[in-house]
Amino acid sequence: MxxxxxxxxxxxxxxxxxxxxxxxxxxxxxxxxxxxxxxxxxxxxxxxxxxxxxxxxxxxxxxxxxxxxxxxxxxxxxxxxxxxxxxxxxxxxxxxxxxxxLSETTADLTFALLMATARRVVEGHDYVKSGKWTSWSPMLMTGQDIYGATIGIIGMGRIGEAVARRATGFGMNILYYNRNPRPEVEEQLGAKYCLMDDLLQESDYVVLLAPGGIGTNKLMGDREFGLMKPHAIFINSSRGTNVDEAALYRALSEGQIWAAGLDVFDVEPTPTDHPLLSLPNVTALPHIGSASxxxxxxxxxxxxxxxxxxxxxxxxxxxxxxxxxxx
CATH class of the missing domain: 3.40.50.720 (NAD(P)-binding Rossmann-like Domain)
Structure with missing residues (x-):
């Protein structure tokens, strides 16, 4: 047969x-x-x-x-x-x-991307390897604090919950936006449900973990990035289609937000001449969220x-x- x-x-x-x-x-x-x-x-x-x-x-x-x-x-x-x-x-x-x-593995990568972006790890690595490090300086490669900061998680599914658990270890204030509130997550992790606009305005780190699809297409655009703090960092480990990349480029290049860490892009593989890859305040990865x-x-x-x-x-x-x- x-x-x-x-x-x-x-x-x-x-x-x-x-x-x-x-x-x-x-x-x-x-x-x-x-x-x-x-x-x-x-x-x-x-x-x-x-x-x-x-x-x-x-x-x-x-x-x-x-x-x-x-x-x-x-x-x-x-x-x-x-x-x-x-x-x-x-x-x-x-x-x-x-x-x-893959929830825990992707949460590991998401938090690693957050930390690498906040503390300019990739930028610092390139700085050393290129021979630019000639002396110590008080403000050399200064980044953003993570411990005690406010993290806003858009999409409190399995991965969002796993990221929130990691955030508790850094004493972070946890906000989240989801289609439906998650009372059990609020009770276990001290997370606070809020409207998306409030999350964007109050968070030091905005982590996008919403599923892809028609309802979330270009969820983050000019208006949303405009609500974020000037020192805020945007992390995307969900889908590239969830972000208006032209709007993100404007927000980063014009100083509306401080930096972005991206594991996903609208078009993958991302062309090397993509405008976002030209920015020093972008940490980019090749969609490796679950890649253990x-x-x-x-x-x-x-x-x-x-x-x-x-x-x-x-x-x-x-x-x-x-x-x-x-x-």
Whole structure:
């Protein structure tokens, strides 16, 4: 009997590939630094029963429509705004993701990015390596204090809560804005729910952790950055689409806010001539929020298990569109 076919759009840990090979014939795009070309993806999904994807792929209506045998799509990520969920559901295709497993790792990176930006760690590293450090100076590479400052978290989900826990260790005053208040977080961590405008005006650090999507597209723009303090720092570990990057550039270059730490961008990979990368007060990373070896391996295995469940006609471990089972 022929095995069903799984298209894997990017190199993943070998353990996950071996698990899938027990249940399916695997096509793997194995060029780690390059996304699968659209024409290759469209050709390979023609006889595919499953797509194993990630945040860099657009699994849109065209891709899904090109795959008449498709039963399951699984993304090695929490976010799924790169997938046409509505059309997949109409087609009866289950969509899986990997929530929960990366929360602590992403919170680690988010707080590391906050600290590196506040204390100008990357800038200082480059200063030393370039030979510019010729003497000690009282105001050399001075940054912003973290301990005792006010942090405002936009999006109090699992990652937001994990960042808030880390903030308590630095004696920070924690504000948050969320679609719904989280009384348990307020009780456990001393966080205070407030309107977004109030959060922006009162915070020394604004940390964006909202999910991507239509409701959060360009959530941070000229008006929002204009409400922040001149010494405030903006951190984004969510989605690049949540930020109007031109507005952020204006805020940083004109001194409306002090600095930004960015793990995500509207277009990824970010071109080297991106205006934000020209600013000394921007610390930029290549979307590595969950990039610890243990976490990425765990994510890969969960995504593979979602695929196998879908191929066998079983419920996915973590499903985005549970209504698909109603049909």
């Amino acid at each position: 022929d095995f069903p076919k799984v298209v894997i759009t990017r190199r993943i840990p070998r353990q996950a590939i071996e698990l899938l090979e027990q249940h399916a014939t695997v096509f793997l795009w194995d060029k780690e630094e390059d996304a699968i070309p659209q024409e290759v993806l469209l050709e390979e999904v023609k006889d595919a029963h499953a797509i194993y994807t990630n945040v860099s792929d657009r699994i849109d209506r065209e891709v899904i429509a090109s795959a008449p045998l498709l039963k399951v799509i699984s993304t090695m990520a929490v976010g799924f705004d790169n997938i046409d969920i509505k059309y997949a559901t109409e087609r009866g295709i289950a969509v899986g993701h990997t929530p929960g497993v 070896i243990a976490t990425r391996t765990n994510m890969a295995m969960i995504a593979a298990q979602n695929i196998i469940a879908g191929l066998l006609g079983n419920e996915l471990l973590h499903i985005v569109n549970p209504s698909v089972y109603e049909n």
